[in-house]
Amino acid sequence: MKLEYFQMVDRITDLDLDGRRIQTSCQVPEQSPVFEGHFPGHPILPGVLMIETMAQTGGWLVLAAMRFARMPFLMQVEKAKMRAFVEPGRLLAGEATLEHEGSGYAVIKGAIRADGKKVAEAEIRYGVVPFPNDTLRGVMLESARRIGVPETLFDAQ
Amino acid sequence: MASTFDTVADIISDTCDIEREKITPDSHAINDLGIDSLDFLDVAFAIDKAFGIKMPLETWMQDVNEGKVSTDEYFVMKNLCANIDKLVAAKSA
Numbered sequence: 001m002k003l004e005y006f007q008m009v010d011r012i013t014d015l016d017l018d019g020r021r022i023q024t025s026c027q028v029p030e031q032s033p034v035f036e037g038h039f040p041g042h043p044i045l046p047g048v049l050m051i052e053t054m055a056q057t058g059g060w061l062v063l064a065a066m067r068f069a070r071m072p073f074l075m076q077v078e079k080a081k082m083r084a085f086v087e088p089g090r091l092l093a094g095e096a097t098l099e100h101e102g103s104g105y106a107v108i109k110g111a112i113r114a115d116g117k118k119v120a121e122a123e124i125r126y127g128v129v130p131f132p133n134d135t136l137r138g139v140m141l142e143s144a145r146r147i148g149v150p151e152t153l154f155d156a157q
Numbered sequence: 158m159a160s161t162f163d164t165v166a167d168i169i170s171d172t173c174d175i176e177r178e179k180i181t182p183d184s185h186a187i188n189d190l191g192i193d194s195l196d197f198l199d200v201a202f203a204i205d206k207a208f209g210i211k212m213p214l215e216t217w218m219q220d221v222n223e224g225k226v227s228t229d230e231y232f233v234m235k236n237l238c239a240n241i242d243k244l245v246a247a248k249s250a
Contacts, residue, residue, distance in 0.1 A: 075198060102205055103214040105198055125198060 054110030057094035
């Protein structure tokens with residue numbers, strides 16, 4: 001994870017498009033400017049970044065399901081629960097299932113775990129629209145390669 | 158079994174916190190009921206789930222934006238319900 005760059009997912013550990021689910025690995029850094037303010041003397045991963053981690057995990061699933069033809073943008077977070085503190089240095093496992101692919105939107109159920117214990121969960125909805133430009137799509141494909149999305153899924157025309 | 162209208166009206170009432178009595182077959186979801194795009198996302202998700210369909214919202218909006226039809230065609234309740242019925246019938250065919 002590079003918190004300052006909103007880069008939350010380090011690696012996709014499992015991507016099952018038939019099963020409409022994904023798992024990711026997300027290493028919380030030992031040090032980050034984020035922890036200087038959140039909180040002094042008690043550094044923990046902000047809840048909004050836990051939500052972002054679930055949103056990005058599910059976002060990669062949506063991107064892969066749509067063969068990178070469209071970009072999911074976060075629109076709505078429902079039933080979010082932050083169940084435990086996440087300290088610097090923890091290894092998180094992200095997971096998401098694609099609940100519904102609508103027309104112009106998608107819905108996932110996401111969670112993150114630390115040592116097998118669920119530390120956060122949410123239902124997340126995205127507006128799914130054509131990429132606004134080639135620059136963003138190029139960056140997303142580059143990121144997809146870095147985290148291990150199979151290139152066979154990069155086939156949007 | 159509830160009619161399509163009753164099911165959709167209940168969904169809109171619950172999702173958008175609109176009094177059920179205010180929703181009639183002639184209500185326009187946007188102009189009369191004031192449903193915005195974010196609320197309509199909830200409504201669409203609930204309708205898709207309730208009827209096991211995928212409402213082609215993007216196609217509908219494209220039709221509206223290109224001037225092929227007015228928003229009434231898709232967003233007046235009785236028309237919305239008729240379109241849902243067509244999608245359900247097409248799925249069953």
